[in-house]
Amino acid sequence: MNKVGIGIIGCGNISGAYLKAMASFPILDIRGVADMNADMARSRAEEFNLRARSVEDLLGDPEIEIIVNLTVPKAHVEVALRSLDAGKHTYSEKPLGVTFAEGKRLADAAKVKNLRIGAAPDTFLGGSHQTARTLIDQGVLGKPVGGTATFMCPGHERWHPNPAFYYETGGGPMLDMGPYYITDLVNLFGPVAKVAGFAFSPRKERIITSEPRNGEIIPVEIATHVTGAMAFENGAIVQIGMSFDVAGHRHVPLELYGTEGTLIVPDPNYFGGDVELLKKGGEFEHQDLTSPYSDGNYRSIGVADMAHAIRSNRPHRANGDLALHVLEVMEAFQGASDTGTTIAITTPVDRPAPLAESLVDGQLSK
Secondary structure (H helix, E strand, O other): OOOEEEEEEOOOOOHHHHHHHHOOOOOEEEEEEEOOOHHHHHHHHHHOOOOEOOHHHHHOOOOOOEEEEOOOHHHHHHHHHHHHHOOOEEEEOOOOOOOHHHHHHHHHHHHHHOOOEEEOOOHHHOHHHHHHHHHHHOOOOOOEEEEEEEEEOOOHHHOOOOHHHHHOOOOHHHHHHHHHHHHHHHHHHOOEEEEEEEEEOOOOEEEOOOOOOOOOEEEOOOOOEEEEEEEEOOOOEEEEEEEOOOOOOOOOOEEEEEOOEEEEEOOOOOOOOOOEEEEOOOOEEEOOOOOOOOOOOOOOHHHHHHHHHHHHOOOOOOEHHHHHHHHHHHHHHHHHHHHOOOEEOOOOOOOOOOHHHHEEOOEEOO
């Protein structure tokens, strides 16, 4: 199968994980990297033996079919729209946009131009999450009832070298970490029908304790503690808690309930981890993984799946409909909190196809 030319825009913290993982997927041909900070682009290019180029140069290269957009969240839609205007498919880091309205604008533009858009996270394609999907599809839970989804920590200013954007519009625990949890839940349970929620911020300023900005005070523009419930179209109701204000907790990341069993799903920020199943009347038992890509960091498998989908003329899994649906759900928590009502979700989405449908000898190859 012919390789697909890739251009990377954005050479910040996450780009190293993408560039390292892309070596696992022979279909991806990285044609260059770019960043508004030329020194950063040169550094990444040297690290991975690639060519540093300008954004304009990448967008104008006819050999590049997909632009991978690893900019900060507030720039995701702007860069993606420029990519579409240049005739390129585009795949963005999460979230798709910082508001549902701008995400919808991007999705509509892609449809008009007959180009593909995609977005992280692609961790739901990891072996543990695909194994959980297989178990649910086999009916081990019986009728879905509910679950819990939990991410809570003291905040990213403890470790990130430049954490201010986490507390600006487009940041916060819901838009930063919510995509991993909600995307995996759509993979497992299907679309969300409506949302109830509460959101607030107990502090208006944060102090950075990481280097090189240790001691700097940054303002907080968004809710840093968000909690609520999602009612899924399959009838399940899942409680969710996303916070940058919790010192520690003992909740598992994802716990799913049905009339016949309970399933423990590992951290959806990662591809692997332990899957445990309790059948009614029994005990929790470790489940052997039935899908690959569970023993490392495969960020970019969503890009590789998109590339194969372009060549095979099939849907890609980490697609724009999925990302837009998740974005609408995440925004709905603030809307529900502000209005004191439940918010109906309007975007239709199909559960992504199981990864097994595109595996040959245990590897993504079609």
